[in-house]
Amino acid sequence: MSLDDLDKRILQQLQIDNALSNQDLASLVHASPATCLRRVNRLVKSGIIARQVAILAPEKVGAGLTAIVEITLDHQASEHLVAFEQLLAQEIAVQQCYRVSPGPDFVLIIQVADMAAYHALAHRLFATHANVRNVRSFFSISRSKFETQVVVT
Structure with a gap:
């Protein structure tokens, strides 16, 4: 269109x-x-407007910790990647999931209440998953920009 x-x-x-x-x-x-x-x-x-949502301030609703997480899997066959994506899609704290190349297999944006909540999530999604080889987490200390707008050309 x-x-x-x-x-x-x-x-x-x-x-x-x-x-x-x-x-x-x-x-x-x-x-x-x-x-x-x-x-x-x-x-x-037509799907150009994919969703209409309210964007919340995470720190005001008890979800003040943002983690950016790199995940590398042991096996990268298509069915393993899709299965891992499906696991992540079920977790509300995983706000964004990107399959990337080169480097790790996935980059995730995770929003949780605190470090204890992140630890529980990481254990549930990563530590107990046999196909996860490596997890590298970064924690936001400040968010200087956050936009949802897409340039329309």
């Missing part, structure tokens, strides 16, 4: 504030409310 200028303006505004009313969104993107609503529905139906 190709995006025209109006689609791009809508996507830009929704990435800034998805809670806008259709009327306010239409005004900001210089379109009629009916046109704007049709376009948003089309963008959702």
Whole structure:
């Protein structure tokens, strides 16, 4: 699906504030409310708008520790990678999972309450998993930037 200028303006505004009313969104993107609503529905139906969520401040809801974790598996056959991804997908604290190359097999972004919670998660997901060869964890001491916007071209 190709995006025209109006689609791009809508996507830009929704990435800034998805809670806008259709009327306010239409005004900001210089379109009629009916046109704007049709376009948003089309963008959702096509999958370009994947989800509409609230982004929370982790430290204000008891999830103040961010870990960036590199995982290397012993066996990298496709079925082993997929099985490990499925295990990670079930864990809500694993917020992002990237299969990467070269280097480790996965890089994870994990959000938990504290070091004890991280230790429990690491034991449950990594230490008891026979195919995990190496785990390298980094803990955020400060987050200077966090964005969810994607450049629409």
